[in-house]
Amino acid sequence: MGPNQGRKARVIAKIKGFTDLEQEASGKWISVHRGDDSGPVTLSFGDESTSRKESYELDYCYDRSEGNDLIFPREVKPLVEDVFSGCNATVIASGARGSGKTFTIQGWEAKPGLAVLAMVEILSMAERGGKLISISCYEILKDHAYDLLDPNRHEVLIPVKSIEEFQKLYFSSQNSHKHLSSQNSHKQSEKMIAEPHQRSHKGLIIHVFRDEQSYALPLGKMNFVDLSGYEDGRKKSTDGVNLQENNIINKSIYALHNVVYALNANESHVPYRESKLTRMLRDSLGGMNKILMITCLNSSYCQDSLYMVKLASRSYKGANKIIPNSTKKTKSMVEPTMLSSSSKTASAIKTKQIGTRSRFLANKANVKASTIKGRKLFDETCNSIKSKKASQEESLTLEIVSSVTEHAKQEEERQSSGISEAVGSFTEDHYPLQFSSAEESDMLVKATKETMLPDKVNVTDENNHDKATPKIDSNCEALSFVGADSAKDKENTLALVDKDESKDELPPISTRLQELSKNLKLLYSSTPSSIDILSKIDIPSKIDFPTDSEVPTEILEPETPRTPEPRLLANDKSDIAINSCSPWKAFSARSSRMKNSLVDEYLRFLNTASNFRTCHGQQKCLSFRRILSLPSASSNCFVNSSIRSRSPAALLSASYRDCSAAACAAITAAASSSFSFSLPLDIPRALFCPILASK
Numbered sequence: 001m002g003p004n005q006g007r008k009a010r011v012i013a014k015i016k017g018f019t020d021l022e023q024e025a026s027g028k029w030i031s032v033h034r035g036d037d038s039g040p041v042t043l044s045f046g047d048e049s050t051s052r053k054e055s056y057e058l059d060y061c062y063d064r065s066e067g068n069d070l071i072f073p074r075e076v077k078p079l080v081e082d083v084f085s086g087c088n089a090t091v092i093a094s095g096a097r098g099s100g101k102t103f104t105i106q107g108w109e110a111k112p113g114l115a116v117l118a119m120v121e122i123l124s125m126a127e128r129g130g131k132l133i134s135i136s137c138y139e140i141l142k143d144h145a146y147d148l149l150d151p152n153r154h155e156v157l158i159p160v161k162s163i164e165e166f167q168k169l170y171f172s173s174q175n176s177h178k179h180l181s182s183q184n185s186h187k188q189s190e191k192m193i194a195e196p197h198q199r200s201h202k203g204l205i206i207h208v209f210r211d212e213q214s215y216a217l218p219l220g221k222m223n224f225v226d227l228s229g230y231e232d233g234r235k236k237s238t239d240g241v242n243l244q245e246n247n248i249i250n251k252s253i254y255a256l257h258n259v260v261y262a263l264n265a266n267e268s269h270v271p272y273r274e275s276k277l278t279r280m281l282r283d284s285l286g287g288m289n290k291i292l293m294i295t296c297l298n299s300s301y302c303q304d305s306l307y308m309v310k311l312a313s314r315s316y317k318g319a320n321k322i323i324p325n326s327t328k329k330t331k332s333m334v335e336p337t338m339l340s341s342s343s344k345t346a347s348a349i350k351t352k353q354i355g356t357r358s359r360f361l362a363n364k365a366n367v368k369a370s371t372i373k374g375r376k377l378f379d380e381t382c383n384s385i386k387s388k389k390a391s392q393e394e395s396l397t398l399e400i401v402s403s404v405t406e407h408a409k410q411e412e413e414r415q416s417s418g419i420s421e422a423v424g425s426f427t428e429d430h431y432p433l434q435f436s437s438a439e440e441s442d443m444l445v446k447a448t449k450e451t452m453l454p455d456k457v458n459v460t461d462e463n464n465h466d467k468a469t470p471k472i473d474s475n476c477e478a479l480s481f482v483g484a485d486s487a488k489d490k491e492n493t494l495a496l497v498d499k500d501e502s503k504d505e506l507p508p509i510s511t512r513l514q515e516l517s518k519n520l521k522l523l524y525s526s527t528p529s530s531i532d533i534l535s536k537i538d539i540p541s542k543i544d545f546p547t548d549s550e551v552p553t554e555i556l557e558p559e560t561p562r563t564p565e566p567r568l569l570a571n572d573k574s575d576i577a578i579n580s581c582s583p584w585k586a587f588s589a590r591s592s593r594m595k596n597s598l599v600d601e602y603l604r605f606l607n608t609a610s611n612f613r614t615c616h617g618q619q620k621c622l623s624f625r626r627i628l629s630l631p632s633a634s635s636n637c638f639v640n641s642s643i644r645s646r647s648p649a650a651l652l653s654a655s656y657r658d659c660s661a662a663a664c665a666a667i668t669a670a671a672s673s674s675f676s677f678s679l680p681l682d683i684p685r686a687l688f689c690p691i692l693a694s695k
């Protein structure tokens with residue numbers, strides 16, 4: 001409804017209707033001050049017992065008496081229409097425990113939730129337009145994604161033709177998660193059964209397909225996410241959910257808000273990699289896609305609701321980004337998890353680590369500050385078990401770090417190394433791989449150690465280019481590693497690695513970082529955003545390229561560090577920096593050698609993406625052209641398998657987003673011949689030859 005003033009996400013609240021009990025027990029603690037009907041609104045919280053008054057601004061707030069029948073036509077129906085025009089839309093309900101998230105998203109038969117109302121609308125629109133609909137449901141439990149519709153947890157899309165069918169699938173899937181999860185292990189199964197309210201994030205994806213041919217490549221899709229309730233970590237858990245689980249749940253909530261904040265603030269860096277959920281939703285959150293964040297608020301006094309509205313308000317404003325535990329200012333947001341532990345061992349370890357880290361940072365901050373920022377040294381993963389003492393020490397450390405970092409920033413600006421942007425944007429925005437296990441992170445640390453050595457990051461060495469490329473990748477991955485429980489330890493390890501290296505009389509870290517920065521810049525300069533567009537280049541008119549509006553903006557940005565061939569970077573003479581307007585033009589402007597190389601690389605990629613299967617396990621013929629003209633084709637239709645096994649479909653769409661625009665252009669050009677191919681992919685190089693010859 002109301003204008004979003006250029007922001008990507010609309011952030012609203014819904015105050016849960018009073019139950020009889022609540023009405024008796026407490027007065028009205030939330031007041032909504034509306035200007036006009038389109039918002040924004042100010043929410044005031046008055047807690048009579050503490051005479052506390054706080055106000056927060058949001059796009060809009062639905063009061064107790066305003067239900068889904070009002071919210072749907074005003075907020076969700078327009079998003080359904082967007083989905084049919086090729087956008088993805090995401091509706092997220094977050095809030096404290098029992099604040100009405102499930103009521104809002106799912107509802108029940110007599111009072112359907114927004115997802116059900118959306119499905120009714122989508123089905124009737126699909127019927128009118130001859131479209132196909134499928135759904136998939138997933139659950140994120142302890143940062144692992146599970147498919148709720150498949151007992152074997154393989155990715156599955158269920159075609160849906162009627163609302164009855166949908167309700168049967170959807171409601172049973174929402175109830176099936178305990179059963180499904182219980183298959184994990186006997187032990188866990190017992191636990192699940194014993195805990196009737198096991199907390200997990202639940203998501204529904206409604207995919208809209210143009211026709212049968214495009215099955216597996218949705219025209220658009222609509223996500224509904226029921227985010228488990230935020231819970232103050234200091235409180236004794238009421239449902240057996242332990243502190244660690246609480247932290248994981250809260251971490252996803254922070255991560256999602258950080259992403260929404262970054263999108264609303266139009267930040268160049270969007271921290272999608274902070275949680276499994278944000279990684280999964282990634283292709284539905286950026287670009288032209290739509291987001292509706294609904295913060296559900298308890299109708300009677302609830303401290304957790306207050307935390308949630310603070311988060312929502314920050315996301316709304318796109319200011320004061322929440323980096324839990326990173327500054328004194330944001331400390332209140334993470335206090336619950338910081339202060340709740342009584343583990344002395346953990347405290348001692350933590351204290352030691354903090355000491356080491358603070359000493360390290362004090363010594364190295366003037367050269368490492370931007371890298372630290374890129375790695376989110378103090379994200380919520382640091383809010384692990386610790387004692388009060390440890391948290392006090394940490395806050396002291398944080399103050400030190402924050403001032404040192406500030407100093408380092410200034411220093412860094414003087415040196416204009418540019419490493420921050422390079423590392424930051426490579427690592428999180430543009431690198432979709434996930435590293436969640438301790439082994440993976442160990443490998444990454446090892447890789448980082450190797451790649452930090454300047455003699456091993458010689459991207460200009462023609463002979464070594466094959467070796468150099470993966471090392472640069474590993475380096476970026478390692479630097480970006482955040483989110484796993486061991487992140488902090490790994491960061492400390494990194495610190496020690498640096499320290500040890502300096503003992504061996506290697507060049508100082510500043511020199512090495514500069515070297516790395518230089519190399520990253522070289523990589524950047526090879527990507528199409530910085531390639532001169534030769535306007536005179538003759539583009540064959542028969543080629544049917546995606547229009548600029550069809551091409552996601554990400555494509556035009558410097559993306560995955562994997563794609564460019566270092567050997568070519570050094571030799572390609574056309575590195576003249578002008579922003580490109582389309583991948584094709586960027587590609588055309590390249591030397592034939594570069595084109596050849598990119599095509600080779602892309603073919604290699606596609607040809608290794610074998611065993612592509614549709615949701616029903618049957619190989620299908622897909623129009624290559626369609627894949628390309630639908631760049632937003634979603635990996636989320638394979639959402640779970642993309643997380644677990646990186647299905648070729650997910651890889652394919654990810655590659656379209658993330659590989660260099662030039663490589664995409666090669667494919668786009670090839671697609672102009674409208675050929676189709678059967679998967680598993682085996683694309684002969686000959687397909688590209690005419691295009692290369694014509695250039």
Ligand SMILES: Nc1ncnc2c1ncn2[C@@H]1O[C@H](COP(=O)(O)OP(=O)(O)OP(=O)(O)O)[C@@H](O)[C@H]1O
Nearest residue numbers: 016017018096097098099100101102103104228229
């Ligand atoms: N708008 C509303 N009007 C009246 N009752 C409501 C409303 N929303 C929720 N409730 C009731 O409040 C209770 C909690 O709601 P719900 O289960 O939707 O909360 P939740 O946030 O999903 O909880 P959890 O965090 O445990 O998943 C339910 O009994 C539900 O029927």
